[in-house]
Amino acid sequence: MANYIAALPPDWPGGFWVHFGVFTVILLVFVLVMALVIIYLERRGIGRFQSRLGPNRTGPFGLLQPIADAIKALTKESITPAKGDKWVYWLAPVIAFVPALMIFAVIPFQDGALLADLNIGILYVVAISSVSIVGIFMAGWGSSNKYSLLGAMRSIALVVSYEIPLGLAIIGVVLLAGSLSMNEIVTSQSIPFILLQPLGFLIFFLAASAEINRSPFDLLEAESEIVAGYHIEYSGMKFALFYLAEYCEALAICAIITTLFLGGWRGPVLPPILWFLIKVVLVFFVFVWVRSTVPRLRVDQIMDFAWKCLLPLALINLFITGLQVVVWPEGLPWMVVFLNLAIMAVLILLWSKLFKLGGGRVEV
């Protein structure tokens, strides 16, 4: 299907727009369905991690549970807080949701199968993905609730800190690929970049899980402290939009990790689109795993971790990658994999000795 659409002649009457329109619809449906699928996977996965069953009543194996949830959300009363800022309150879910969808415009599902093959694809991703935080902040502000305001303030602090290591980790990949286009990054990965950039992958993974508010950095909606954080006042479909946005973003980040580090759609035997999906689900599984295992860091410790640990490591990683690209301009040989793994091990050991979290009492 994707091949067929990609092969539509651009000079066909209205060809560009047909191509564009059809692909957009396919993409939207795909993203929403996939979001429902990963919601189901997460709930079942966490259920297994917690030695319980997870949803298993609605449809076979509980497969229809996300649909039942969606119907429930649609039929719920939508409440606007009396003292809230109505416009901001209404706009916030949309602003949080749309960027998550927009990221998929540049994700290559297979060779050339992407909505817009921007030559600055990854830059576009970095720019768009932080817009949804504006929506989150608007939600926190517009609900006129102290808990949600705390969540909103935390979200700003989090994004300001974690965008930097995130960007630096991406630059390492860009240096190796020699291009900002998502498709070119995939085609240049004869060795998956997770092997050439193990440290970069780790930094990207951690920063990304902060970016999409997942454990251990999930303090925007820390249930045990600020109850639900920014979406505490939302109900009905507006809440469902936030919920969906969260998972669409998670899906987008998984797709970006797949594209940047895991070789995207590349893989033997199976069709490329299947490889892509398998990798995305695997990455998401790791997120679920982390979420169900680790406790949450404190807000100042998260800032410490970003500025004192991730940022220097990202800079060192960038420096080393730059050196390697200069030494081997024709592409890195296999042996670099082991070299980089060793460098990563040494650096992480060093930082675990140098860098200690803890304390944090303020005299009042």
Next chain:
Amino acid sequence: MAIRTEPFVINMGPQHPSTHGVFRMRLTLDGEVVVDLEPVFSYLHRGIEKLVEGRTYAQIIPITDRLDYVASMSNNLAYVVAVEKLAGITVPERAEYLRVIMAELQRIASHLIAVGSFLNDCGAYFTPFMYMYREREDIVDLFEMVCGQRLTYNYMRIGGVSHDVPDEFLVALDKFVRRMPYFIDEYDQLLAENEILLARTKGVGILPKELAINSSAAGPVLRGSDVKWDIRKADPYSVYDRFEFDIPTGSVGDCYDRYRVRVEEMRQSVRIIKQAMEQLPPGEVRSEVLPLLRPPVGEAYGHIEGPKGELGFYLVSDNSIAPYRLHIRPPTLINLTALHDMIIGWKIQDAVIIFGSIDICLGEVDR
């Protein structure tokens, strides 16, 4: 130009996922830092101390179930110990051992919830909580075998226990006691050395030794502050002087110490149950006590080491069928005394876990 900021007040509770019931903390925050705290309770006040003045001594036992509802066995025990002291009733040997077994099982069950919800407050998204509920379920099944109830047991009687245990109970208990140490090891493997947990709990919410004693804290909160005080050793009741066990203590009195003390106490409880099972004598489980007991005029204070601290019942009798006055020493309410000093200066995220590490039960705080 500096931006002017001002502290704001946030009402945490009475409906809040981590206040463990209907506790309310009126927090004054400067940004994220707690600068003032005013605890508000009694949302669950039922007037139990007044209520019992119109009940006979035996009728009060089910009311004590409603105090600390996650540890009803211990409440039952503390009450009957006080009544027996007041009326001078002796308890058969076998009943004493059964009481010890039940009290220690209850301690494990209560600590499982305490540790589980504490880790949940730390943000470990329900996983430790569900793991610990798995084992608590076994204990609740055991209790169901002996008294048919799963939450409000009403098992102890004045002068013994209500029934002897069924045959399959001891088999199931033996199985549980052999499995439990592995489960405790499992919890430790999963989280005890977790870097994030250490960062969140080490040095957080320190309760200094002097303050712990001065605020008359008890139980794991006191022992976490390096005070070796346990009623089971200090003033042995029942048959606790016949068992060998250690009193685990912390070193500095932070949240991590309190968490560790609870985990270690679970191990010690398993040890006590093992010894009690070996020594369990045959015989009666209940001595003859008049249904309408009229203790002689006087007063008595019976106390036990409950899961959450020293649980005491102070009874005054005027030789009628109902107590003239009953006063309960609720360990969790008294442990809360030092909450203010522990929380001030920490962030709102710490306030939640410091509060969680005290392990309160609102049924007992508010009575």
